[in-house]
Amino acid sequence: MTSPVLSVSNLNTSFLVDGKWMDVVRDVSFDIGAKETVAVVGESGSGKSVTALSIMRLLSENNARLKGEINFGGQNLLDISQQDMQKVRGNRIGMIFQEPMTSLNPVLKIGKQITEVLVRHRGMTQATARAEAIRLLDKVRIPAARSRLDEYPLSFSGGMRQRVVIAIALACSPQLLIADEPTTALDVTIQAQILELIKVLQEEEGMSVLFITHDMGVVAEISDRTVVMYRGEAVETGTTQEIFQHAKHPYTRALLSAVPKLGSMAGTVQPKRFPIVDMKTGEAASVADTADTVEHDKTPILEVKNLVTRFDIKSGFFGRVSGRVHAVENVSFDLREGETLSLVGESGCGKSTTGRSIMRLTEAKSGSITVGGKDVRHAGKSSLLDIRKHMQMIFQDPFESLNPRMRVGEAIAEPIVTHGLAARGEVRKRVADLLTRVGLSPSMADRFPHEFSGGQRQRVCIARALALEPRFIVADESVSALDVSVKAQVINLMLDLQERFKLAYLFISHDMAVVERISHRVAVMYLGEIVEIGSRASVFENPQHPYTKKLMEAVPVPDPARRQIRRISNDEIRSPVRAPDFVAPVRKYDEVSAGHFVQVQ
Amino acid sequence: MSNDANPGNSVHSRDGADAERASRSPFRATLGALLRDRLALTGIIIVTLLVLAALFAPLIAPQNPYDLAQLDIMDNRLPPGSESMSGLYYLIGTDDQGRDLFSAILYGLRTSIIVGISSAAIALVIGASLGLLSAYAGGKTDAILMRIVDIQLSFPAILIALIFLAILGQGVDKIILALVITQWAYYARTIRGSALVERRRSYVDAARSMALPDRSILFRHILPNCLPPLIVVATMRVAYAIMLEATLSFLGIGLPVTEPSLGLLISNGFEYLLSGDYWISFFPGLALLLLIVGINLIGDALRDILNPRREG
Incomplete structure (x- = not known):
């Protein structure tokens, strides 16, 4: 390897928190060679983003202290003045951030935002800058680049905005591109496009890439070498191949074992728990197989027939209906009892609205929902109350789904007290019992939600949902916001509970790999419709609908040996918003095999 | 890996940021922060002293300014530091009735604080209830209530108070009523805004899916989370109510002369200002100023502390 483009040695970053200096990054060293992609991977709080910000010197000097050496192009970036750093940033190091929705200025035209950089950093005239901007947009594969220059960011989708951000980062042909979780906020098919684009651009431009991510799949997909960070330290550095095949550090092993791999479930029928790896030894404990919990013979506990949910888009003073979101x-x-049915799809496919309609958090327009033989949609106040005891919901964001001003004990006790499920004196015991059931200690009942970590909060939410002894739980992206290792534990917990109480789950998720791990049956949704439904084995091993295939192809596989070459497509996720006079077409389904239905196109 | 490791060293994680405040209720955390803020502490000390003085006025005051038997018209308009025939020491002088100003201010503070706090409290209860209802019910209820609020807010408070007092007449109860009428809309508007935000958060959905009654969702879940901005508004509004009462009394339509408040005392001395007898207006004015500044200091600090975007 020739001399590295960027060489970080013994980087220490500390933050001033309430008057004390806290080390956030400790003794991190790594090199990035020419035309090399290095991924820094870790869970939240591992210091990976802070490392990137330290390199860019984007941390406020009042409350962040940097030590060590960051060598870039023959100078130590920690020694030079902010003015000189300004010349390095944007000119020789480009940067892409996570949130494409906020990293562009919404009131400036796209073209203006690109030419601004070109004029300032490369001293171009307006006319040449404009021509160069078109070339850059072409380069990031934005169709009809010339006509889109005069549009505002709001008319671009998330994926397209991220392309524009990349175009701006490329404007000065940087030697190094730092990408901080650039695909995390994007849907999986769009993520695949952006990853592919970054790979191709790296070839074309001959630049080096520092890629910050939490997603082992993305790491396997894109990086040559990988730095694994844990609690502020780089615990393992090596080629991506080595890390995935012969990880040495126990943390890396634990992390890898918690990553669900799409396709790893081939040949199994039952959902599978994640292996738990001991953090000290790095040895994986064997996990028990899950028992068959599905009651095939009884009548289903939830039946949904021809469910339709639409939202009117009203505009103008009189609230005229100008369009309609055909959400479901x-x-x-x-x-069925003891069964997990997953609803998968990308944003806007109606999977969450389906869950909310069943819970009657959103009113459906037509169709029928039957829970335990009772009609949900036309249930009056008192019978709805009765039905809601059968079904509970766990939400996506554990930071939002607990009332921040209520002790968790109170929050869990509330439904028990309201519905008189236990005698006054018994309530505390019931709460303690529920907390133990989800793997928390009963003494935690007196704490407030903010004293818990994300995973613990999700456990509290599960405990609260269990308080009413429901027969099924709608889990709306319930593990999506959690770190991989925590995610694996919460999923294991859900499987345990299913086994013990014959719980059924309606598992709503965009994450194909998790879905493969946990479900008995899978329904793939696209634009408000189910395009394919069947047992997990049949949908994952024999996908029929083109959208299902596309979705599966797009999932990054955490195995560098199986890296695939994709072509860069520009397909966008279509919007379910239609004109008010739109009539939904009647769909037919083919039965491919027993219980495996595919929408006829 | 065996438990959900709390990423305590992370500045990005909310867990880390909250670790400092572990196992304390939000109320105590706020109080703690308030006491650590130097300006707020000054405000708290000023307000506490004034409130205590008002509360124990009958014990502290050398004279009962309402007991006509204790007044001597011969003592009128004595400058600060004078002594009466009966040996009473007038620390800050007397007014045109021969009343000890220090005693009059203590009793005046009483009226001002009672009027300010009770009108703000009643307006808060009414405004907060209507605002919550408006946000939770939505639709027509919301539209009608908010249009009323709009109309209310488009008139200057003093004008509305003047009209109502002209109709109702004078008296402590009347002025409290007038102040409630002019102020409830601020609370309604404030709480509706935050309730609309809170209503969309998923803990409300969670409460709904547990089939909790609306009443408990509104008062146990949404209301406590709307309190921070409401507390700030309430603090500022108490100060505003006291000022408004003083203004109305100054104009002679607030409280009757038999129950002088600070505003009335200022107004009494107003005509003597130019003749050099400054103290009759000045000292009640100073007391009013201290009270208002004290309350506003607390309000300002509360606004900073309760701001969710505050760093740290």
Whole structure:
């Protein structure tokens, strides 16, 4: 390897927190060679983003202290003045951030935002800058680049905005591109496009890439070498191949074992727990197989028939209906006791609205929902109360789904007290019992939600949902916001509970790999409709609908040996917003094999 | 890996940021922060002293300014530091009735604080209830209530108070009523805004899916989370109510002469200002100023502390 483009040695970053200096990054060293992609991977709080910000010197000097050496192009970036750093940033190091929705200025035209950089950093005239801007947009594969220059960011989708951000980062042909979780906020098919684009651009431009991510799949997909960070330290550095195949550090092993791999479930019928790796020895403990919990013979506990949920978009003073969101269109499925049915799809496919319609948090337009033989949609106040004891919901964001001003004990006790499920004196015991059931200690009942970590909060939410002894739980992206290792534990917990109480789950998720791990049956949704539904084995091993295939192809596989070459497509996720006079087409389904239905196109 | 490791060293994680405040209720955390803020502490000391003085006025005051038997018209308009025939020491002088100003201010503070706090409290209860209802019910209820609020807010408070007092007449109860009428809309508007935000958070959905009654969702879940901005508004509004009462009394339509408040004392001395007898207006004015500044200092600090975007 020739001399590295960027060489970080013994980087220490500390933050001033309430008058004390806290080390956030400790003794981190790594090199990035020419035309090399290095991934820094870690869970939240591992210091990976702070490392990137330290390199860019983007941390406020009042409350952040940097030590060590960051060598870039023959100078130590920690020694030079902010003015000189300004010349390095944007000119020789480009940067892409996580949130494409906020990293562009919403009131400036796209073209203006690109030419501004070109004029300032490369001293171009307006006319040449404009021509160069078009070339850059072409380069990031934005169709009809010339006509889109005069548009505002709001008319671009998330994926397209991220392309624009990349175009701006490329404007000065940087030697190094730092990408901080650039695909985390994007849907999986869009993520695949952006990853592919970054790979191709790296070839074309001959630049080095520092890629910050939490996603082992993305790491396997893109990086040559990988730095694994844990609690502020770089615990393992090596080629991506080595890390994935012969990880040495126990943390890396634990992390890898918690990553669900799409396709790893081939040949199994039952959902599978994640292996738990001992953090000290790095040895994986064997996990028990899950028992068959599905009651095939009884009547389903949840039956959904021809469910339709639409939202009117009103505009103008008189609230004229100017369009309609066809969020859920003609969706039918059933759920048996002890079964997990997953609804998968990308943003806007109506999977969450389906869950909310079943819970009657959103009112459906037509169709029927039957829970335990009772009609949900036309239930009055008192019978709805009765039905809601059968079904509970766990939400996506554990930071939002607990009332911040209520002790968790109170929060769990509330439904028990309200519905008189236990005598006054028994309530505390019931709460303690529920907390133990989800793997928390009963003494935690007196704490407030902010004293818990994300995973613990999600456990509290599960405990609260269990308080009413429901027969099924709608889990709306319930593990999506959690770190991999925590995610694996919460999923294991969900499987344990399913085994003990014959719980059924309606598992709503965008994460194909998790879905493969946990479900008995899978329904793939696209634009409000179910395009394919069947047992997990049949949908994952024999996908029929083109959208299902596309979705599966797009999932990054955490195995560098299986890296695939994709072509860069520009397909966008279509919007379910239609004109008010739109009539939804009647769909037919083919039965490919027993219980495996595919929408006829 | 065996438990959900709390990433305590992370500045990005909310867990880390909150670790300092572990196992304390939000109320105590706020109080702690308030006492650490130097300006707020000054405000708290000023307000506490004034409130205590008002509370124990009958014990502290050398004279009962309402007991006509204790007044001597011969003592009128004595400058600060004078002594009466009966040996009473007038620390800050007397007014045109021969009343000890220090005693009059203590009793005046009483009226001002009672009027300010009770009108703000009643307006808060009414405004907060209507605002919550408006946000939770939405639709027509919301539209009608908010249009009323709009109309209310488009008139200057003093004008509305003047009209109502002209109709109702004078008296402590009347002025409290007038102040409530002019102020409830601020609370309604404030709480509706935050309730709309809170209503969309998923803990409300969670409460709904547990089939908790609306009443408990509103008062146990949404209301406590709307309190921070409401507390700030309430603090500032108490100061505003006291000022408004003083203004109205100054104009002679607030409280009757038999129950002088600070505003009335200022107004009494107003005509003597130019003749050099400054103290009759000046000292009640100073007391009013201290009270208002004290309350505002607390309010300002509360606004900073309760701001969710505050760093740290």
